[in-house]
Amino acid sequence: MSDLAIEREIDRTKMSVSDEVAIQITGMNKWYGQFHVLRDINLTVNRGERIVIAGPSGSGKSTMIRCLNALEEHQEGQIIVDGTELTSDLKNIDKIRSEVGMCFQHFNLFPHLTILENCTLAPIWVRKMPKKEAEDLAMHFLEKVKIPDQANKYPGMLSGGQQQRVAIARSLCMKPRIMLFDEPTSALDPEMIKEVLDTMIELAEEGMTMLCVTHEMGFARQVANRVIFMADGQIVEQNEPEEFFNNPQSDRTKQFLSQILGH
Amino acid sequence: MSTLTDPPKDSFRLSMLINDTRYRSLTFQALAFLALALSFMYLGNNLIANLRAAGLNINFGFLTDTAGYDISQKLVEYSNQDSHSRAAFVGLLNTILVAVLACVTATVFGVIAGVLRLSNNWLVSKLMAFYVEIFRNIPVLIWIIIIFTIMTAVMPAPRAFRGDNATATMVFDAFAFTNRGIYTPLPWFANGIFESQALNWLLVLVVACGSWFAARRVNVWATAKQEATGERPNTLPMLLGIWLAPFLILMLIMGLTWEYPALKGFNFQGGIKIGGPLIALWFALSIYTGAFIAENVRAGIQAVSKGQTEAAAALGLRPSKVMNLVVLPQALRIIIPPLISQYLNITKNSSLAIAVGYADITATLGGITLNQTGRAIECVLLLMAFYLTASLLISLVMNVYNASVKLKER
Amino acid sequence: MTDQTTNSIAFVADGNIPQSPPPARETGVVKWMRENLFSSWANSLLTIVAGLVIYMVLSGALPWMWNGVWTTSSLSECREVLAGEVGGCFSVLSERWNQLLFGFQYPQDQYWRPTLAFVLLFIAGAPVLFFDLPRKMLAFTAVYPFLAFYLIWGGTIMAPIVAFLGMGAAAFVFQTYGKGSFALGFFGAIVAAFAVWIIGGALIPEGASETAMLQAVPSRDLGGFMLNLMLGVTCVSLSVPLGIALALGRQSDMPLIKWICIIFIEFVRGVPLITLLFVASVMLSYFFPPDSTVDLFLRVVIMITMFSAAYIAEVIRGGLAALPKGQYEAADSLGLDYPQAMRLIILPQALKISIPGIVNVAVGLFKDTTLVSVISMFDLVGMIRGPILASTEWAGVYWELLGAAAILFFIVCYGISQYSQWLERRLATDHR
Ligand SMILES: Nc1ncnc2c1ncn2[C@@H]1O[C@H](COP(=O)(O)OP(=O)(O)OP(=O)(O)O)[C@@H](O)[C@H]1O
Numbered sequence A: 001m002s003d004l005a006i007e008r009e010i011d012r013t014k015m016s017v018s019d020e021v022a023i024q025i026t027g028m029n030k031w032y033g034q035f036h037v038l039r040d041i042n043l044t045v046n047r048g049e050r051i052v053i054a055g056p057s058g059s060g061k062s063t064m065i066r067c068l069n070a071l072e073e074h075q076e077g078q079i080i081v082d083g084t085e086l087t088s089d090l091k092n093i094d095k096i097r098s099e100v101g102m103c104f105q106h107f108n109l110f111p112h113l114t115i116l117e118n119c120t121l122a123p124i125w126v127r128k129m130p131k132k133e134a135e136d137l138a139m140h141f142l143e144k145v146k147i148p149d150q151a152n153k154y155p156g157m158l159s160g161g162q163q164q165r166v167a168i169a170r171s172l173c174m175k176p177r178i179m180l181f182d183e184p185t186s187a188l189d190p191e192m193i194k195e196v197l198d199t200m201i202e203l204a205e206e207g208m209t210m211l212c213v214t215h216e217m218g219f220a221r222q223v224a225n226r227v228i229f230m231a232d233g234q235i236v237e238q239n240e241p242e243e244f245f246n247n248p249q250s251d252r253t254k255q256f257l258s259q260i261l262g263h
Numbered sequence B: 001m002s003t004l005t006d007p008p009k010d011s012f013r014l015s016m017l018i019n020d021t022r023y024r025s026l027t028f029q030a031l032a033f034l035a036l037a038l039s040f041m042y043l044g045n046n047l048i049a050n051l052r053a054a055g056l057n058i059n060f061g062f063l064t065d066t067a068g069y070d071i072s073q074k075l076v077e078y079s080n081q082d083s084h085s086r087a088a089f090v091g092l093l094n095t096i097l098v099a100v101l102a103c104v105t106a107t108v109f110g111v112i113a114g115v116l117r118l119s120n121n122w123l124v125s126k127l128m129a130f131y132v133e134i135f136r137n138i139p140v141l142i143w144i145i146i147i148f149t150i151m152t153a154v155m156p157a158p159r160a161f162r163g164d165n166a167t168a169t170m171v172f173d174a175f176a177f178t179n180r181g182i183y184t185p186l187p188w189f190a191n192g193i194f195e196s197q198a199l200n201w202l203l204v205l206v207v208a209c210g211s212w213f214a215a216r217r218v219n220v221w222a223t224a225k226q227e228a229t230g231e232r233p234n235t236l237p238m239l240l241g242i243w244l245a246p247f248l249i250l251m252l253i254m255g256l257t258w259e260y261p262a263l264k265g266f267n268f269q270g271g272i273k274i275g276g277p278l279i280a281l282w283f284a285l286s287i288y289t290g291a292f293i294a295e296n297v298r299a300g301i302q303a304v305s306k307g308q309t310e311a312a313a314a315l316g317l318r319p320s321k322v323m324n325l326v327v328l329p330q331a332l333r334i335i336i337p338p339l340i341s342q343y344l345n346i347t348k349n350s351s352l353a354i355a356v357g358y359a360d361i362t363a364t365l366g367g368i369t370l371n372q373t374g375r376a377i378e379c380v381l382l383l384m385a386f387y388l389t390a391s392l393l394i395s396l397v398m399n400v401y402n403a404s405v406k407l408k409e410r
Numbered sequence C: 001m002t003d004q005t006t007n008s009i010a011f012v013a014d015g016n017i018p019q020s021p022p023p024a025r026e027t028g029v030v031k032w033m034r035e036n037l038f039s040s041w042a043n044s045l046l047t048i049v050a051g052l053v054i055y056m057v058l059s060g061a062l063p064w065m066w067n068g069v070w071t072t073s074s075l076s077e078c079r080e081v082l083a084g085e086v087g088g089c090f091s092v093l094s095e096r097w098n099q100l101l102f103g104f105q106y107p108q109d110q111y112w113r114p115t116l117a118f119v120l121l122f123i124a125g126a127p128v129l130f131f132d133l134p135r136k137m138l139a140f141t142a143v144y145p146f147l148a149f150y151l152i153w154g155g156t157i158m159a160p161i162v163a164f165l166g167m168g169a170a171a172f173v174f175q176t177y178g179k180g181s182f183a184l185g186f187f188g189a190i191v192a193a194f195a196v197w198i199i200g201g202a203l204i205p206e207g208a209s210e211t212a213m214l215q216a217v218p219s220r221d222l223g224g225f226m227l228n229l230m231l232g233v234t235c236v237s238l239s240v241p242l243g244i245a246l247a248l249g250r251q252s253d254m255p256l257i258k259w260i261c262i263i264f265i266e267f268v269r270g271v272p273l274i275t276l277l278f279v280a281s282v283m284l285s286y287f288f289p290p291d292s293t294v295d296l297f298l299r300v301v302i303m304i305t306m307f308s309a310a311y312i313a314e315v316i317r318g319g320l321a322a323l324p325k326g327q328y329e330a331a332d333s334l335g336l337d338y339p340q341a342m343r344l345i346i347l348p349q350a351l352k353i354s355i356p357g358i359v360n361v362a363v364g365l366f367k368d369t370t371l372v373s374v375i376s377m378f379d380l381v382g383m384i385r386g387p388i389l390a391s392t393e394w395a396g397v398y399w400e401l402l403g404a405a406a407i408l409f410f411i412v413c414y415g416i417s418q419y420s421q422w423l424e425r426r427l428a429t430d431h432r
């Protein structure tokens, strides 16, 4: 799983990082009951950054990015997404959720709706878009993920890779400024991993701010501009991919990398 | 042994019947048919011999004889001078009445209990779990008897309402809970458009249907508008108007009046009387089946994975929209088929009416008529035919629903 | 790298941040109450309503139970003892307990027999319900029906012995010949059983019942909760094999057999049990040979067995349908014939999946055994509504009796459904 079999050149010209802050996390802590899952997380993400989050299972990666769109609530610290602070205020949560897209490991497409309906649901009901406009938008993004011909099928009739690409298109239809990915490829076969990663790279090439939990180290090397390593609920190390892989500092990072790249 | 298991070569044709796949199934079916025919012949012979010995025959002529018994709870005119078939018809309507009433209330109970059981309020969800377990695990017959006992042994007699030192009072001066049943006000039309009250009520029904169609038109219009502009107009005032205005106007024109039950002599007169047996059966079937429906509802909602809710929330949908657009459409597909078979169970369990003397079809045709005429075979056959028809109709509805859902999925 | 990143990105944690307890408002009873009872105003309202309901029920029921009288011999005495206070007359239970359990006609000095049969039921049922127990215990399960029959009905011991020998002969024949050809073994077994029964029946001397060690008790003397349990256990155990046969028949590709099974199943499922009980009580005797007398208990058992077999068949059909098609194909490709494939590959798996469903049918059926009170058999409900409430001593003691009946049924049904849930969990992990 170490190398990415992308044939084409990756266009990095647009992947520039601006000075504008997209996400700011300061001193965030979270508990599940008595269990301290996230410990003093501090992280600033600038607009245009592509961040890969890695770490052993159970280290709190999912929990952290789920906190960013309030799927989980944090108990201490501050999270500011796109200038809006995440509080229990429903207005803020709505605002953030409509600006942050998310893709899940198991796609979570709505099985009772067609692909097109999956994509137009949120634009119609949240963005209050006329149906025709929403459908055009959806077709635009479905074309972008290269499955416009499946628009009228149901999710159950698509392959895993296709489903995940629909899930990405569905998020994109809300025109998010930030995308969160929680292990988008780990439920897929190698063949399909490639098509999904391809889509994600295209997104990166367009300058999307991305936070991505993944074990695809090839993707991390070539697309990310920063790799974050988490263990036991804290950020143990972060660095540019080159440095991170070639010259890990902490022992836990070294151990993790030797395991994941070793075979 | 081997001679037994390997048929000798010379009986070649015979062995083909057993060992050749072409004939084998025919052989078995012929054997099965033979066995079936023989046993039917045997049973039929016994039946004929027994009937002859008892001097009986099979004849449905008794249905036109005078029934001679009274039925207190009835939806259509009936007196003890009417025929047995009329009595059976009264019973049939009573079965339908209690089944429909119980289906409606059981659904209400079940949905409320099922949803509350998933509530994050610990006390309420535990209470609902308790309700479900208690009612599911005790026979419905016992529940019917318990509620019937409440109706007959706990409620005050009508005479308790009488005199200056009455021990019981009417609720709001309109409802009387007595050991003979519950009396409620009866709505009727003082200057109805038609002579007969029934036709007037039919008119009300027609108007309600009209409102329903109009309401649907409004919804279609709202959806079209939303599709065109993105904003869904607020249809609530319009829907309220559509439902209420024609109804109220009709009531006003026809002069809706309430006839209140009042104590006259030893009993209440006027109003609607809902007999104790009907209440017992209706209520017991509702809470008993409600417990099962609650489980179906809970299972249906829980079957929609957490990922679905999360994905919808991550797209920015509000909780009420998540429920309406994502969870319910999926949950309903899981809930409705078992719900329909619960309706089937209610219909079948309504036959327990006989235990509390509610005159449903089992109690009339299978009870009094059977005992009076001694026509056991005829009565039981008719009874079964009725329930079979009802079951088949309900399963038909279920199959149509399942097919329509399946079409959408694939 | 083309990125315009600075070195400031690089970061290494100084060390481990230790586990720390959550903030104070996140712990303790207060937090629990806030989250689980008062998280919103609607929730608080629900809590208060629920609390009120519980208070009302308990404030009515607790004093009634607490002040209950257990030792008087009639309702009027009990009312005297209570002297106007709220309280239950539970003495009806202590006085009529035996009647509630055994009916009012079972000989009193013989109560130990059904009791013993009931206790042994657990030993016989255990190896069927819990797979971990030694398989040898199944031997006792095989003997149990005959033993229980002897204990409950009494009479000559020869009858159950002959019945048992007949079944034994059938099993032996099936074991011997069934391996070669299923049909041969099956029909051979039936012939063997009947042969033993006919010969054995002829050998039992006339009037053996009168001189028997255990006094013979006729079926019509059975009653009370014992009758419910007997009907439930007998009918469920008889209907499982019948249900399997029906389910297989319904799946068969022989149209005649398939349609017989479909018609039977749908017919039985389409009518209420009460109509089938009417058949048992007033109609079935017309179909037996003119001079035979088949007692009501047996007729009821026949009808209830048919009833539950149809439902069990549907459960098993679900289990068969849940098996992956590959299992059928694998069995075929191994060269197994139909009976072998079913017996060795398909049924063991399908039945395992179906057990929770079968248990649910069993619970439903057990509750439905109360319906026999409608055709004037004196089961628990029949006893309460008939002899006890009609007696001069206890006319009017409703709640104590109905409550006791409800509790008895609740204990059994809740117990069985807990077992079914346990089993479902276990099967779910077994299959991983
Ligand atoms: N709802 C919950 N309640 C209690 N504990 C939880 C809950 N969800 C997660 N946890 C615990 O929190 C820790 C972090 O979980 P998380 O899902 O964030 O891990 P992860 O890094 O995403 O792991 P993976 O790579 O396996 O997805 C785990 O130890 C998990 O057991």
Ligand SMILES: [Mg+2]
Residues within 6 Å of the ligand: A061, A062, A063, A182, A183
């Ligand atoms: Mg995770």
